[in-house]
Amino acid sequence: MFENIYTPVQKLEITPFNNLFVKRDDLIDPYISGNKWRKLKYILEKAKSHNKSHIITFGGAYSNHLVATAAASARLGLKSTAFVRGDEVKNEILLLCKLFGMTLIFTDRESYRDKEKLFNNHFHHEDNAYFVDEGGASAEAVIGCAEIVDELIDSYDHIFCAAGTGTTAAGLLKGIQKNGLKTKLHIIPVLKNGSFINEEILKYTPHSENLVLHLNYHFGGYAKTTPELFNFIKSFTARTGLLLDPVYTAKMFYAIIDLQKQNIVNANDKILAIHTGGLLGIFGMKDKF
Structure with a gap:
């Protein structure tokens, strides 16, 4: 069941981005999807x-x-x-x-x-x-998540990923270090006071100047949301055809767009967002759409 798998990278046409891509790990399996x-x-x-x-x-x-x-x-x-x-x-x-x-x-x-x-x-x-x-969360999980980077054919200026425990983030950083990349890894903690994720990452990988945590996109905390986030999901999905979950990936894409508006990320930079799946989580909030 766990043969090697290479999920597609899809370009997203979203103004003003010229090189925004998403690695579609949500397509791995309907029930064992993404980083799971x-x-x-x-x-x-x-x-x-x-x-x-x-x-x-x-x-x-x-x-x-x-x-x-x-x-x-x-x-x-x-x-x-x-x-x-x-x-x-x-x-x-x-x-x-x-x-x-x-x-x-x-x-x-x-x-x-x-x-x-x-x-x-x-x-x-x-x-x-x-x-x-x-x-x-485990060392084995970090090894599995590092393979996301191993699969990439192209190089990117930035990789973005949402984080709850930091396991996937640690794997991505391990993959970046293993492959000798200069890519900046942006992690979006989805819960309040998410700075602890940096410590979790360091349990598995050495410190890196290429790691950045953005702590202001939790929308109230883990599995917490706001009407603004739900409006973003509906608008984003209607524009791109890409489903997001309210707990992780919606917060990540909101952060990418907001960081570009603040000129922290350049719209011309080559950006890869990791879609970690988890779309079944939508059912937990179906009454809010």
Whole structure:
């Protein structure tokens, strides 16, 4: 299932940009899309190599990571279980998880904070259980995300990516360093006080002057939005035909356009945006469109 994959790079015609491109990782798979596929690639390979047959992971009720893990586990013949943060609910995302055979354990927010304890309390007796952190954060995930840069045929002045945990960002920076590129990497944290992402990146890669974090595009915090952001999504998608999700990619593209207006990014520079997928997250906010 995890063969090498090369997603297309598409040019976007948006005034005033002359060289704005997007790497369409959202096209990898309808359920294991974008950076979820990249992260899980080596995580699940490692699990199988250690003869682990039961994947245990974590996420919220609208987590794309849960769907991706459930789908990938099913295709590899692995059992999967997820600790779901919050009260028991039913929605489209969790329905997909169940259809892919995932067992859901709803967990109060206080208990959810200690994921290692949850894992040990429930699965200490099970030798085949394998811990996968929320969002897939791990060294294996960083290696998978670094391959995004390996796939690029052309060089770019700037690469943009949204970030929640910093794992994808770390992979991109590792790929830039590995390939000896001078590309500036712009990271858009999607939650308040996102400066910690710099520290997360440095767990996996050396410091680089080419790394820039833009901290003012969180729109209130993780999975938080504003009417301005929803209007942007509707306008952007109608103009380009490219779907965005409200949690990650919409904030990234809003930032790219706003940074150009501030002359921080030149409209003539060659810019690549990484579309990290996650489009199922739209269902969590369908009443706002």
